[in-house]
Amino acid sequence: MALFRRVKSLCSSTIRGYESSARHQLLYRCLGTSTKDTVVRATLFPGDGIGPEIASSVKQVFKAAEVPIEWEEHSIGTSVDPQTNSFVTFDSMESVRKNGIGLKGPMTTPIGKGFRSLNLTLRKSLGLYANVRPCLSIPGYKTPYDNVDLVTIRENTEGEYSGLEHQVVKGVVESLKIITRHASLRVADYAFQYARSNGRKRVSAIHKANIMKKTDGLFLQCCREVAEKHPDIVYEEVIIDNCCMMLVKNPSLFDVLVMPNLYGDIISDLCAGLIGGLGLTPSCNIGDNGLALAEAVHGTAPDIAGKNKANPTALLLSSVMMLRHLGMVEKADRIQKAILKTIEEGKYLTGDLGGKASTTEYTMAVCEHL
Amino acid sequence: MESVRKNGIGLKGPMTTPIGKGFRSLNLTLRKSLGLYANVRPCLSIPGYKTPYDNVDLVTIRENTEGEYSGLEHQVVKGVVESLKIITRHASLRVADYAFQYARSNGRKRVSAIHKANIMKKTDGLFLQCCREVAEKHPDIVYEEVIIDNCCMMLVKNPSLFDVLVMPNLYGDIISDLCAGLIGGLGLTPSCNIGDNGLALAEAVHGTAPDIAGKNKANPTALLLSSVMMLRHLGMVEKADRIQKAILKTIEEGKYLTGDLGGKASTTEYTMAVCEHL
Numbered sequence: 001m002a003l004f005r006r007v008k009s010l011c012s013s014t015i016r017g018y019e020s021s022a023r024h025q026l027l028y029r030c031l032g033t034s035t036k037d038t039v040v041r042a043t044l045f046p047g048d049g050i051g052p053e054i055a056s057s058v059k060q061v062f063k064a065a066e067v068p069i070e071w072e073e074h075s076i077g078t079s080v081d082p083q084t085n086s087f088v089t090f091d092s093m094e095s096v097r098k099n100g101i102g103l104k105g106p107m108t109t110p111i112g113k114g115f116r117s118l119n120l121t122l123r124k125s126l127g128l129y130a131n132v133r134p135c136l137s138i139p140g141y142k143t144p145y146d147n148v149d150l151v152t153i154r155e156n157t158e159g160e161y162s163g164l165e166h167q168v169v170k171g172v173v174e175s176l177k178i179i180t181r182h183a184s185l186r187v188a189d190y191a192f193q194y195a196r197s198n199g200r201k202r203v204s205a206i207h208k209a210n211i212m213k214k215t216d217g218l219f220l221q222c223c224r225e226v227a228e229k230h231p232d233i234v235y236e237e238v239i240i241d242n243c244c245m246m247l248v249k250n251p252s253l254f255d256v257l258v259m260p261n262l263y264g265d266i267i268s269d270l271c272a273g274l275i276g277g278l279g280l281t282p283s284c285n286i287g288d289n290g291l292a293l294a295e296a297v298h299g300t301a302p303d304i305a306g307k308n309k310a311n312p313t314a315l316l317l318s319s320v321m322m323l324r325h326l327g328m329v330e331k332a333d334r335i336q337k338a339i340l341k342t343i344e345e346g347k348y349l350t351g352d353l354g355g356k357a358s359t360t361e362y363t364m365a366v367c368e369h370l
Numbered sequence: 371m372e373s374v375r376k377n378g379i380g381l382k383g384p385m386t387t388p389i390g391k392g393f394r395s396l397n398l399t400l401r402k403s404l405g406l407y408a409n410v411r412p413c414l415s416i417p418g419y420k421t422p423y424d425n426v427d428l429v430t431i432r433e434n435t436e437g438e439y440s441g442l443e444h445q446v447v448k449g450v451v452e453s454l455k456i457i458t459r460h461a462s463l464r465v466a467d468y469a470f471q472y473a474r475s476n477g478r479k480r481v482s483a484i485h486k487a488n489i490m491k492k493t494d495g496l497f498l499q500c501c502r503e504v505a506e507k508h509p510d511i512v513y514e515e516v517i518i519d520n521c522c523m524m525l526v527k528n529p530s531l532f533d534v535l536v537m538p539n540l541y542g543d544i545i546s547d548l549c550a551g552l553i554g555g556l557g558l559t560p561s562c563n564i565g566d567n568g569l570a571l572a573e574a575v576h577g578t579a580p581d582i583a584g585k586n587k588a589n590p591t592a593l594l595l596s597s598v599m600m601l602r603h604l605g606m607v608e609k610a611d612r613i614q615k616a617i618l619k620t621i622e623e624g625k626y627l628t629g630d631l632g633g634k635a636s637t638t639e640y641t642m643a644v645c646e647h648l
Binding site (some may be wrong): 272 | 546
């Protein structure tokens, strides 16, 4: 069933222009033998700080769950690669492009000039256009909300973050917000595909089109066009300030939210706060040709790096998103259940969750719950 | 308009925006004619009205004339649209000045400027620069800068981290409604708009609720608390405190609550209860 869904979504999604080796690989994997026999190569960026520790936690859990993933590890370089003008090398980029799937730990942005930021490099080189964050209330970790089950999908290439600012005259500055039909359709398409493949019932477009009539208006228009092709999924439009108020009063009102860049940035962090913060929130970036790069969005936590204290939950849940993207739904469900059960039991919790367990103890508990 | 300008103080209830063309919206007219440049909303947890938070005590101060709401949009080519966000030194200094004055006159200890200057370096950068300049003139008030997405996350995890927040237009719109949600919604949130020459127009920001209009069922709390803000602006602090205490006590007691607060009292019964608590 999972394979069928995956193939159907791959076939029905709009393949723009050319087909890449990554897409061919994914199709072949799913059309071919069962996922048990086919090993998938995935790029792994352990990252800095606590990155390597939590990455090895993921490797351990995958091994225990017998996930058919072969990791291709890449580190951030210590010098700028002229081909990418960044500390992320061209080879690393090619690896993700070739494999079509990757997992990334937290990375420190080096201070300095003359090179692009790591996140920007990844985003531009891989054409990462949508940031997806499922927010699920975690039983065992108490927050003022226990009924959160939503997904934020944020357009990640344009909008308010186009970086186009200038001074008009002294003391007057302008910033350009760009919205295009192409990017809005693309993220709206993905949002509805995602809703469909994950059994979601409703997609809400978040906007301020009553004030920003042309820009947010265009975004909404594109969402409506895509919504028409999916009459079985409920579509609604919610103004951003109302949305925030509704989220803090009753987050169960939302299912899938699709938004332009700035609102997406704000709402996705708001929702992460509702379930307990970035240490528990998975994230996945979708790029050209069905490429997906899952990542932990928390920091590198240099103060606890190397001390076996880090909480690998965010990276683990992100790796679960990776598995879902690959169609390995059964493995994804198993690992997710094991994680949630471990936290609910409360016997092995890392420091940030209020416990005393080490990273390895927590990881072993997850493996045991598989 | 002249009346408000002459008196320098006013209170406004909810107004329906008429559908149609050829005239400006009511809010826009008020804002432009009276030069209303800052929207101030104190958010206080109301004992007796349970929300997931009971420790909210902050004030949002939103720049209300420029920023992302300048209304300057155009199509570049088919399928590509641009919107201009304008930040000026004049407007940013003005709202920052008001924020620190407000903090001082209301015994507030900290002012947080909310921004995304790591991405919008020039626009939000200018806003922050202006806030910093004003902060230097008030060394006894703590000043900090918080990125908007962090701010939202902190607000839903622990709103007691904030005191006074000062923000450009869009962030202010979002954050002020978020904070209203933390304490129970627009039906309980007061609001006041500050204009040229120390003018203040307090207002209830909820809707006109046509379905219960004329039925003596409405909850006057938001407008009452807004009128309290009006009194504070006039310096009538003792009266303001008395009325505010009476309102909070009435809700905490829970004997006379209107329908939206989960009770059965009429507007007049609730109002009499507040009067009795004075």
